[in-house]
Amino acid sequence: MKLQLITIQAALDNMEQWVGIPSSHELISSGIFRNPEYEGSPFYTIELEWNQKGEPALDEDGLVNVQTIRAILDACTGRMVAFYRHDHRREAKQPEVEMTDALYEKLYPQVLGWISRLDLQVDPAELRLVRKSVTGGIYRLSYLRHSQGIPLADYQTLEIKLNQDFELLHINCVWDECTFAPNEALIPPEVFIRQLDSRQLSLGYISLLASRHPYYICREDVYDAATGELICTDQAELIEQIDMKTARPQRNQPIRILHQPIFTADYNVLRLEEGVTEADPYAPHVFFNPISDDDVAKAKDIAVSYLKQYQDGNVVEFAFFRKEGREVVESMRGNQVVVEIQRMVHGIPVMGAGIRLVIDHTSWEVKNVVDTFIFKNQGTKLDLKQLLAPVITADSAWEQLKDKPMLKLQYRFAPAPSPLGTKRAVLTYALDCDWICDASTGELTRLD
Numbered sequence: 001m002k003l004q005l006i007t008i009q010a011a012l013d014n015m016e017q018w019v020g021i022p023s024s025h026e027l028i029s030s031g032i033f034r035n036p037e038y039e040g041s042p043f044y045t046i047e048l049e050w051n052q053k054g055e056p057a058l059d060e061d062g063l064v065n066v067q068t069i070r071a072i073l074d075a076c077t078g079r080m081v082a083f084y085r086h087d088h089r090r091e092a093k094q095p096e097v098e099m100t101d102a103l104y105e106k107l108y109p110q111v112l113g114w115i116s117r118l119d120l121q122v123d124p125a126e127l128r129l130v131r132k133s134v135t136g137g138i139y140r141l142s143y144l145r146h147s148q149g150i151p152l153a154d155y156q157t158l159e160i161k162l163n164q165d166f167e168l169l170h171i172n173c174v175w176d177e178c179t180f181a182p183n184e185a186l187i188p189p190e191v192f193i194r195q196l197d198s199r200q201l202s203l204g205y206i207s208l209l210a211s212r213h214p215y216y217i218c219r220e221d222v223y224d225a226a227t228g229e230l231i232c233t234d235q236a237e238l239i240e241q242i243d244m245k246t247a248r249p250q251r252n253q254p255i256r257i258l259h260q261p262i263f264t265a266d267y268n269v270l271r272l273e274e275g276v277t278e279a280d281p282y283a284p285h286v287f288f289n290p291i292s293d294d295d296v297a298k299a300k301d302i303a304v305s306y307l308k309q310y311q312d313g314n315v316v317e318f319a320f321f322r323k324e325g326r327e328v329v330e331s332m333r334g335n336q337v338v339v340e341i342q343r344m345v346h347g348i349p350v351m352g353a354g355i356r357l358v359i360d361h362t363s364w365e366v367k368n369v370v371d372t373f374i375f376k377n378q379g380t381k382l383d384l385k386q387l388l389a390p391v392i393t394a395d396s397a398w399e400q401l402k403d404k405p406m407l408k409l410q411y412r413f414a415p416a417p418s419p420l421g422t423k424r425a426v427l428t429y430a431l432d433c434d435w436i437c438d439a440s441t442g443e444l445t446r447l448d
């Protein structure tokens with residue numbers, strides 16, 4: 001199925017109608033781009049940029065010229081996605097203060113006016129104000145989305161800045177078309193909580209606590225509030241315990257780390273050819289090359305070879321885990337492959353101690369290594385060799401923790417049969433627990 005795209009000229013006409021580009025400015029850049037995220041919405045955007053005639057692209061500080069105006073539109077619907085004016089940057093350096101309720105009441109009709117003028121398809125009843133502030137002569141308002149007083153967990157936002165004449169300075173709108181499931185026939189919260197047991201706990205070392213003890217943590221999973229079905233979890237699945245004594249030659253290859261930058265993808269490769277009027281949302285994405293089973297095996301072999309050459313496996317164990325929405329080996333923009341390794345001690349994961357290898361997908365050389373434990377451990381100085389094994393059982397820990405989890409009722413987008421279809425928001429219970437149980441002593445600790 002092909003998507004019909006509006007023309008650059010139609011987008012320019014919309015901009016003139018909506019905000020009016022000053023006659024002192026000229027168009028310096030335009031194009032239709034594919035979303036840099038795989039199946040990200042909108043699939044294609046029109047990006048427009050103006051600058052005052054005769055002005056350089058950058059100012060004396062190497063920043064975008066203050067006269068620059070930038071707009072992003074959905075290339076299928078023509079609606080505004082984002083708008084930026086940079087000429088208020090100096091004023092934005094002044095202190096930010098909370099907006100009074102009286103001023104907000106005066107400003108809110110102007111927000112509704114801009115929603116209507118830009119045809120943003122935002123239902124005012126779904127706006128949930130989360131920020132209202134004043135910086136110099138700039139009014140800033142931020143909204144998240146809710147329905148019937150229940151927040152939507154997925155990222156949906158309307159951010160808008162106006163000056164004292166209520167002119168538009170900035171807007172960012174992510175507001176997908178969706179239907180909301182009715183708030184009825186839900187499992188009562190107290191009934192839902194009672195059905196939980198020690199299987200809700202995960203065991204791990206928390207490197208940021210600088211403690212030698214492992215802890216039981218109540219996973220903050222998300223369930224369908226009507227059926228009780230698990231929707232998403234942060235429980236990691238063990239895929240492979242890495243054998244550091246393996247003699248397999250493919251897992252004993254010499255590894256050289258190039259120490260090259262990894263965020264080098266050229267954004268311009270997402271630009272469509274001029275004059276294109278339709279595009280395929282399912283076309284291969286240049287930022288995400290397909291990864292075959294052979295590629296996965298090859299990346300894991302390189303990762304194990306790296307461990308054997310650069311890491312001490314006498315005390316620390318290593319493993320490959322699959323996480324919700326994340327595979328062990330994934331494609332990364334810039335023709336790269338990333339593979340993640342988890343440190344473990346006593347068979348227990350050390351949280352915040354992962355290792356990521358970024359590998360060139362063509363040459364299969366290791367471009368760089370990101371070791372989160374090195375960064376996070378600079379302050380805590382946790383010695384992995386001193387970590388203690390757990391003493392108490394998960395059932396004992398649950399007796400301590402079972403009254404601590406709370407439920408957050410929230411909407412969440414259900415998986416769509418097609419990325420082109422209208423999204424459906426279902427009601428969910430998200431577990432929220434601020435307490436952890438020491439697996440050595442049984443004591444509870446509250447995380448602030």
